Amino acid sequence: MTEQPSRRATRVWRRPMRSRDRAEHHRVATPLELLFDLCFVVAVGQAAAQLHHALAEGHFGHGVLSFAMVFFAIWWGWLNFSWFASAFDTDDVPYRLATLVQIAGGLTVAAAVSSAFEGDFRLMVAGYVLMRLALVVQWLRAARADPECRPSALRYAAGITLVQLLWVAFLWVPHGAQLPAFVVFAVLEMAVPVWAERRHGTTWHPHHIAERYGLFTLIVLGEVILSATNALKEGTAEPGHLGALISLAAAALVLVFSMWWLYFDRPGHARLVRSPTMFTSMSWGYGHYFIFGSAAAVGAGLEVAVAYDTGTLHLGGVAAALPTTVPVAVFLLSVWLLHIGPTNECRPIAIGFPVAAVLVLAASFTPAPIHVTAVLAAALVALTVVATHGEPQPG
Known part of the structure; x- marks a missing residue:
């Protein structure tokens, strides 16, 4: 039985973004994924630090609620990148550049943690939307190159884009209505994968x-x-x-x-x-x-x-x-x-x-x-x- 050549043995500028094999042997995290994690840990550290300050000042309710909202942005951006990479990682130049944009969005979210705890979500939304729209580009690439997964990929792209418009509109939501709006928009974010994967699931490993x-x-x-x-x-x-x-x-x-x-x-x-x-x-x-x-x-x-x-x-x-x-x-x-x-x-x-x-x-x-x-x-x-x-x- 001959061994299949590694997908990473030959560096090319651009590859078709095909689905990876769900039963692929020796499927491990890539150096790019590890770099992505290290950049996101900055945001986790910032969120924990702001939670500590709020708790130390006795602001338990505000601190926990703000932490939960900020951590959702961090966690959801990381989760979507990880599951997409498990199914479609091509490791070509466009893929790496799109990941760079996602990292930039994650670092912007990290820089916005302190202002988000104070109720100013402008920078947080900017970083989050940047991160999510970069993933939309990845899904459109997958839809173009993989006919079998095209319906799911297009649903992902459409659903993510629509929800990002809602997050931009969140900046104009009155302060008293921000929490209900956040809950609704977060639920819609989490509903996108359920809707997109309903008929043909992606081949995550x-x-x-x-x-x-x-x-x-x-x-x-x-x-x-x-x-x-x-x-x-x-x-x-x-x-x-x-x-x-x-x-x-x-x-x-x-x-x-x-x-x-x-x-x-x-x-x-x-x-x-x-x-x-x-x-x-x-x-x-x-x-x-x-x-x-x-x-x-x-x-x-x-x-x-x-x-x-x-x-x-x-x-x-x-x-x-x-x-x-x-x-x-x-x-x-x-x-x-x-x-x-x-x-x-x-x-x-x-x-x-x-x-x-x-x-x-x-x-x-x-x-x-x-x-x-x-x-x-x-x-x-x-x-x-x-x-x-x-x-x-x-x-």
Whole structure:
């Protein structure tokens, strides 16, 4: 059996944008996709930093709502690029240039995070629309070159374009009506793939998609570590708190490591391969908004905890704990729903995740909430190791 030549063995200026094989072997993330992720992590870091500032000032409702809106723009731009690349990545010059425009849009979104938290969405919308219209160009290329996928590609192009017109109109929506308008427009954005894939789905690659989501999870967890490290660095300047900060740093490290372990313990592609339906792919892909968002929010929560332990935060103990415990609980529940499942054959794990999430929320009322949360997360890791000992990994 002869080996097929690599698609990337010969560099050409332009290739037809054909669908890739869903069963293609050794389908891994490309260097361009990794660069795309690194540029988007800037936006994630900015969103987490602004969330921290809002929480530290006691503006919980405004901070969480603004973070959710900003993070949607970041997440949705990343998600659409990743799923398109899984099905149509040609890696020619026009494809790379269109990706460059998407990166420029993502960096513009990152630069607009602080103004969006203050209610000024002009720069945010400009970057977001730039990012999305660049993807429209990619879909039109796919429609021209791939007759089989042409109906879906044209639906994507038309749907995305129409919704971008709505986002531009969002700039003239009265302040009191912005939240309802945002919800409606976001739902319409998420409805475009459902409509476009209804008759003929694109040939995304399950292993490649799972790897892409895993890589972005790693990047977000890296932002958590960076946020905690910066907070600890600032905290050491406060005299008399070194012991408490060292203890908090150890708890934060255990917590982040446990989150990594729990997410990657089960192969991400297993559910996509086992049930490759549109509902499964959509629910799995869309559900990661809560995994990514909650993981990023943990970094902001740990910064609040550092400020509380050093006495520079004017909040009560419970109020200082909730910015960490709530996102950790959301993370555990999201991983449980997307990777484990309530009907999982391993009952200790199926029950352990939601129980751990409830106990993490209860930890907010303890004298050392971050430490208790870290212990609970580590205990859940130990439970998964013991419960699955000797069992083959799902493929």
